[in-house]
Amino acid sequence: MAKRRINHRQRRRINANRDQKVAKAKGALDTFDETQLSPELKGLVVKHVRYHVEVEDQSRSRYRCHLRQHLSGLVVGDEVVFRVTPDGHGVVEARLERRSELIRHVPYEGGKAIAANVDQMFIVSAPKPDFNSQVIDRYLVAAENLNITPIVVLNKLDLLSRPNALKADIDTYTSLGYQCLLISTKKGDGLSELKVQLQGANSIFVGQSGVGKSSIVNALLPQLALETQPLSENSGLGQHTTTSVNLYHLPESGTIIDSPGVREFSLWHIDKDQLVEGFIEFRSRQHLCKFRDCLHLDDPGCAIKHAVEEREISFKRYDSYQRILQSIMDNQ
Ligand SMILES: Nc1nc2c(ncn2[C@@H]2O[C@H](COP(=O)(O)OP(=O)(O)OP(=O)(O)O)[C@@H](O)[C@H]2O)c(=O)[nH]1
Ligand SMILES: [Mg+2]
Ligand SMILES: [Zn+2]
Numbered sequence: 001m002a003k004r005r006i007n008h009r010q011r012r013r014i015n016a017n018r019d020q021k022v023a024k025a026k027g028a029l030d031t032f033d034e035t036q037l038s039p040e041l042k043g044l045v046v047k048h049v050r051y052h053v054e055v056e057d058q059s060r061s062r063y064r065c066h067l068r069q070h071l072s073g074l075v076v077g078d079e080v081v082f083r084v085t086p087d088g089h090g091v092v093e094a095r096l097e098r099r100s101e102l103i104r105h106v107p108y109e110g111g112k113a114i115a116a117n118v119d120q121m122f123i124v125s126a127p128k129p130d131f132n133s134q135v136i137d138r139y140l141v142a143a144e145n146l147n148i149t150p151i152v153v154l155n156k157l158d159l160l161s162r163p164n165a166l167k168a169d170i171d172t173y174t175s176l177g178y179q180c181l182l183i184s185t186k187k188g189d190g191l192s193e194l195k196v197q198l199q200g201a202n203s204i205f206v207g208q209s210g211v212g213k214s215s216i217v218n219a220l221l222p223q224l225a226l227e228t229q230p231l232s233e234n235s236g237l238g239q240h241t242t243t244s245v246n247l248y249h250l251p252e253s254g255t256i257i258d259s260p261g262v263r264e265f266s267l268w269h270i271d272k273d274q275l276v277e278g279f280i281e282f283r284s285r286q287h288l289c290k291f292r293d294c295l296h297l298d299d300p301g302c303a304i305k306h307a308v309e310e311r312e313i314s315f316k317r318y319d320s321y322q323r324i325l326q327s328i329m330d331n332q
Contacts, residue, residue, distance in 0.1 A: 036085065036086050037083040037084065037085060037091060038083050038084040038085075039083070040081050040082070040083055040093060041057050041058075041081070041082055041083065041084065042057070042058060042079070042080075042081060043055035043056060043057055043058075043063070043065075043079070043080045043081070043082045043090075043092075044056045044077070044078070044079055044080070044247070045074055045075065045076050045077065045078040045079075045080060045116075045247075046062065046076060046246065046247040046248075047076060047244060047245070047246050047247070048074070048075060048076055048244060048245055049244055051066075051067075052064055052065060052066060052067075053065050053067070053074050053078075053092065055080060055082050055090055055092065060249070063082070063084060063088070063089060063090035064089050064090065065082055065089065065090035065091060065092045066089065066090070066091055066092070067091075067092050068091065068092065068093060071092055071093075071094070071095060074092065074095060075101070075114060075115055075116050075245070076114075076115050076116070076245040076246065076247050076257055077115045077116040077117040077118060077202060077204075077247060077255075077257065078095050078096075078098065078116045078117070079095070079096040079117065080092045080093075080094065080095050080096065081093045081094045081095075081096070098116040098117055099116075099117050100116065100117060100118055100119070100146055100147055100148055101115070101116045101117075101118075101146065102114050102115045102116075102118055102121070102142070102146060102148065102204065102206075103142075103146075114245055114259060115204050115245060115257050115259065117202055118148050118202050118203065118204045118257065119148065119149060119201040119202045119203065120148065120149045120150075120151060120197070120198075120201050120202070120203040120204070121139065121142075121143045121148045121149070121150045121151070121203070121204055121206060122151050122153050122181075122203055122204065122205045122206070122216075123136050123139040123140065123143075123150055123151065123152050123153060123206055123207055124153045124155055124205055124206065124207035124211045124212065124213050124216065125152070125153065125154055125155070125207055125208070125211055126154065126155045126156040126159070126210075126211040126212055127154075127156055127159045127160055127161075127165070127166070128156060128159055128210070128231060128236070129208060129209075129210045129211070129231055129236055129237045129238055131154070131166055131169065132208065133169055133172075133316055133317075133320065134320045134323060134324075135207070135208055136152060136173070137279075137317065137320040137321075137324070138320075138324060139206055139207075140152075140178070140278060140279075141270060141274070141275060141277075141278025141279065141324065142270070142278070143278075144277060144278040144280060145270060145274045145277055145278055150178060151178070151179045151180075151181060151197060152170070152173045152178050152179070152180040152181070153180075153181045153183060153194070153205075153207075153216075154166060154170060154180065154181070154182045154183070155183050155184065155185060155211055155212040155215075155216065156184060156185075156186070156211075156212060157182050157183060157184040157187070157189050157190070158184045158186050158187045158189075169316070170182070172314045172316065172317065176280055176281055177280070179197070181193055181194055181197070183216070185212055185215040185216055185218070185219040186215075188219075191219055191220075194216070194220075195220065195250075198220070198250060198254050198256060199250070199252065199253060199254050200253045200254050201254050202254065202255045202257075203254065203255070203256050203257065204256070204257040204259060205217065205256065205257065205258055205259065206259055206262075207261060207262075208237075208238060208261050208262065209237065209238025209239065209240045209241070209260070209261025209262070210229075210231045210237060210238020210239065210241075210261060211238070211261065212228075213242070213258055213259065213261065214226040214227065214228045214241065214242050214258050215228050217248065217256060217258045220250065220256065221248055221250070221251075221256075224248060226242070226258065227241055227242070228241060229241040238261050240260060240261060241261075242258055242259070242260045242261065243260055244260070245257060245258070245259050245260070246258050270328065271328065272295065272325065272328065275321070275324055275325060275328060276296070279317065279321055281307075281312075281313050281317065282296065282304055282313070282321070285303045285304055285307055285313075286303065286304060288303035289301060289302050289303045289304065290302070295325065296321070297322065297325075304318070305318075
């Protein structure tokens with residue numbers, strides 16, 4: 001069945017209704033008897049569910065928390081100050097400054113943070129639903145601009161038609177200096193290297209629906225038994241199984257965040273300069289272009305285009321750059 005389109009007026013009404021509900025939920029809390037609240041505690045946001053967040057205290061007890069009216073947009077990974085209510089819930093009083101934040105574009109809502117204080121972004125891809133280097137490149141641009149270390153993960157190694165099927169693509173990333181991990185949650189390949197890389201850091205798994213992000217978390221922490229689903233028989237695509245962002249602790253040290261798969265990682269908030277910044281092989285060459293405002297398309301004297309012709313820059317990466325630039329320009 002065709003998806004029903006919502007026009008702007010209807011969308012405004014939906015948003016207004018939602019805002020009213022949020023205000024009501026928050027308002028109820030702001031009338032709470034302040035003398036009944038516990039002293040301030042340090043906490044970590046581990047889950048986000050509509051108008052509430054789940055916060056963990058330092059002994060990892062979890063509290064379903066409301067937010068103070070002035071606080072909005074808390075995300076998983078946020079460090080907060082909160083107080084416990086007599087009925088065992090919590091109130092988040094303040095958010096500590098973020099060391100990093102991952103932002104993506106949400107239709108009608110604009111840029112939206114999805115996780116905070118992340119050190120490493122594991123960009124997960126797989127031969128099924130399809131290996132899409134453009135999605136990987138979009139995440140790489142984001143990671144480069146957000147100061148988060150990206151790691152390229154190819155999962156479902158067991159499904160490759162030939163062992164070397166995606167070697168050229170993986171080699172492109174390796175030659176740019178990106179770490180690439182080839183794994184199979186089904187067969188167990190590469191999981192020990194993955195565990196080493198996760199030690200002591202805050203990491204997030206991102207990528208298209210169905211590439212196996214939750215399966216990776218299950219392979220690392222089997223007791224969680226997170227829901228996973230086979231790809232749709234009709235479309236061959238992932239079924240958007242994970243619907244909320246969740247943070248889990250690894251046994252020794254480090255945390256991992258599982259996130260819902262996306263169809264397309266929109267980068268509208270990134271401008272042309274940031275896009276070039278995100279293509280690390282362009283950075284060192286762009287000052288050689290004839291014009292300072294070179295878009296690296298058909299501009300005369302373009303050093304980037306020249307490097308593509310000389311095969312110093314991969315054509316596939318250049319193609320990705322052009323497509324992302326086009327989407328930025330379309331969104332302006
Ligand atoms: N053959 C094979 N299948 C795998 C592997 N890892 C995961 N899968 C399967 O891929 C399907 C999708 O896995 P999920 O873990 O649900 O994928 P996801 O990325 O979390 O998807 P969303 O939550 O929708 O974003 C499931 O049927 C898994 O069993 C693997 O290494 N090999
Ligand atoms: Mg999932
Ligand atoms: Zn140029």
